[in-house]
Amino acid sequence: MKRPPKDVIESARTISRRALVVGGVQLGVIGALGWRLQSMQVEQADEFRLLAEENRINIRLLPPARGLIFDRNGIPIAANEQNYRVVMVREDAGDVGAVLAKLTEIVEIAPDDLMRAMDEMQRRSPFVPVTIADRLSWEDVAQINLNTPALPGIQAEVGLSRVYPWGADLAHVVGYVGPVSDYDLSRIDDPDPLLQIPKFQIGKTGAENKLEQSLRGSAGTRRIEVNAAGRIMRELDRQEGDPGKDIQLTIDSRLQSYVQARLEGESAGAVVIDLENGDLRAIASAPSFDPNLFVRGISTTDWTGLNEDRYRPLAAKAVQGTYPPGSTFKMITLLAAMEEGLVAADETVYCPGFTDVFNVRFHCWKGGGHGNVNLHESLKQSCDCYYYEISQRVGIDKMAEMARKLGLGIRHDLPLSAVAQGLAPDKAWKTSVRGEDWRIGDTVNASIGQGYVLASPLQLAVMSARLATGREVTPRLIKLIDGVEQPTGLGDSLGLNENTLRRIRSSMYDVCNHRRGTAYGSRITDEARKMAGKTGTSQVRRITPEERAAGVTRNEDLPWERRDHALFVGFAPFDNPRYAVSVVVEHGGGGSRAAAPIARDIILQAQFGGPPPLEAYPSGLHDQIAAQQRRIEARIPPGAKGHGQV
Structure with missing residues (x-):
């Protein structure tokens, strides 16, 4: 059937419109392709040339x-x-x-x-x-x-x-x-x-x-x-x-270098704390090692040598080593008893050289005994029997509580490896850890820092700092991070009776400055820089009744690893304390002989900001100290000499 002319004309118009739309779309696509080709061939030519040449771009x-x-x-x-x-x-x-x-x-x-x-x-x-x-x-x-x-x-x-x-x-x-x-x-x-x-x-x-x-x-x-x-x-x-x-x-590298030199030849740890802010001025462990060896990749020979050294140079003894604190713990026992009102300053305890507790005999370090001793004399002469007696009155829980208040049995938050917590034991601890009841003999042992009690040189320095100030001094190692000052460790008051603290400090002063004090040989003669402290000796072996009857073997006659540890804690100047110090010499023998002289030299070095004058020492030691200073000056790096305090 023949379509009317009008329909033919309308159909032609529709086809023309569609053709135009399709043509426009085609032109748009062709234009976009042309633009993309132009971009790839002109603007991105270098990049595609690299790809054509099998080059590539890496991000490293x-x-x-x-x-x-x-x-x-x-x-x-x-x-x-x-x-x-x-x-x-x-x-x-x-x-x-x-x-x-x-x-x-x-x-x-x-x-x-x-x-x-x-x-x-x-x-x-x-x-x-x-x-x-x-x-x-x-x-x-x-x-x-x-x-x-x-x-x-x-x-x-x-x-x-x-x-x-x-x-x-x-x-x-x-x-x-x-x-x-x-x-x-x-x-x-x-x-x-x-x-x-x-x-x-x-x-x-x-x-x-x-x-x-x-x-x-x-x-x-x-x-x-x-x-x-x-x-x-x-x-x-x-x-x-x-x-x-x-x-x-916070470390003073020059003081640190001196302390390391002073500890040379010993297996030991020492810590110095600034009492104004808790800054750790020195944290030394001897012997040490060269850390540059590890940066470059340590050799098998060097690694074996460090691991097989019986003095353990890789161990940071000052913070991770824990030791029975010995007689340096006696201030804690005394404080615990006095704070509870269980002992008076003028009360005396008779020391015949031993104390019997339930048919077990606990000996004083002085075989012949000290006779009647009061609070002051008990610390000055380090009478063990005095503490055997008062510890039975106060009990281990109060002693442990006081120990923790003074910084023992606490892991101090420092950016160092393996900071030890130590141990201030109490009844609950022994029940949970050992599955045993606490015994009165455990308390007697703990009263003189033996038995289960353990402390690091860092903790003993904190204890000394808190005794010297009556504040909760907290050790600080980081002074600034990108120029921003970090919180200090000044600390608030411990809330202890100031008269009690004064008596204990006075006794510690006589430990170092009275002729009958256990550290009198390590006294400081400079009146403005005198030191107060306490010696300690901790046993690492059991002395049998047979050996005691025959005569206790001297430390010098024992193998090194069976000798007693030597300890000392102290602070100076006595009238206005600025520094606290602790020294532990592994298997060093007596604290008065091995640890106290080191502590004296370190705290003098800190106070003078460099080698102290010979006049700060007893006259009989001048030649010995002069030779020691020459040896140390030759040992420490040139940049460490003549340092000043900051």
Whole structure:
């Protein structure tokens, strides 16, 4: 049927409109394609040219500069130094063995380093750079760069490595860093990508470890152009990361160096606290070790030597070592009894040289006894029987409570490795831990710092600081973080009776300054800097009745590991205390002979801010002290001499 002309005309118009729409869409698509082609051919030509030549762009992390650590005077004690190294990306290298063979023709690389690097490459992702060798000379780096075309996947880099200018003197405080290990990664739930950087260093011990997050910083990035052979063609752009925060400790590195030198030859720990703010001026453990050995990768010989040394140089004895405090604990027993009103200052206890408690005999250190002794004489002459008696009145729970109030049996919050809690035992502790009831003999033993009681040199220094001030002095190690002052450890009042504290301090003064005091031989003769303190000797072996009847073997005649520990705690100046000190000499024998002279020398050094004049010592010691000062001055680093107080 023939369509009317009107319908034909309308149909033509509809087709024309559709054709125009379709044509417009087609033109739009063609235009968009044309614009995209123009963009790809003109604006992005360089990028596609790289791809056409089988080049690629890699993004690599840039390790940030690790934060520095300073002592209280602004002296660097953990710094960074330039370190030239060569790394390989397995994905870019192709034949790894062949490339390494060429590399060894250019620079000398130890076979052990090559084996280690090849093992690491097998464990890492193929695109992760692995360090082949570090601490290269500039000449080695130049040779590698000249031969880069023949060394696909090889790159010479310059980075930063940790260095410890004071070596062993601050090893137990600052600690050390080392390359990230698989063990380190296994302990972290969400590891920072920085930890995948070859030979990236993190804190392993000490402040380096405990302050890792502050010191590490955040990564930067760089975009590099790499060709098909793995050769880096150019760096396209770089964005530096944020460096770690600088940290200033409270330690006086010069005093610390002196203390380490003074402890030389002993297995010992010593702590000095500033009573004005709780600042730890020195935390020394002897012997020590060079932390730089660990940064570079310690040798088997060095590691074996440190581990087999019976003096345990790797142990931070000042904070992690715990010892029976011996007679230094007597102030706690006395305070507990006096605060409860169970003993009067003028009351006397008779000491015949022993005390019998339920058919068990407890001996005084002085076999013939001290006779009648009161509070003052009991501390001055360190009579054990006095404390055997008063401890039975006060009981262990009150003694333990007082011990904790004075800082024993508490883990002090410091950024150091393995800070010990020690032990201030009570009845509940023995029931829960030992499954036994507390006995009266346990109380008698604890009254003179034996039995279950354990304390570290740090805790004993805190105890001395609190006795000297009557305040809850808290040890502080961090002074500033990125210039921001950290809270001090000044502390509030302990709430103890001031008259009681005065009597105890007076007795401690006579310990050091009265002819019958146990530390009289270690007195200070400078009137403005006199010291108060308490000696202590703690047994590490049981003396049998048979040995006691035959005569107790002298410490000097025993093997070293069976000798008594020697202890001393004190503070100075007596009239206006500024410093508290504790010294523990492992198996040193008597506290008056081995520990007190060291403590005296340390606290004088702290007060004078350098070597004290000979006039501060008894005249009979001048020649000995002069020789000792010459020895120590020759031993400590040049920068440590002639330091001043801050």
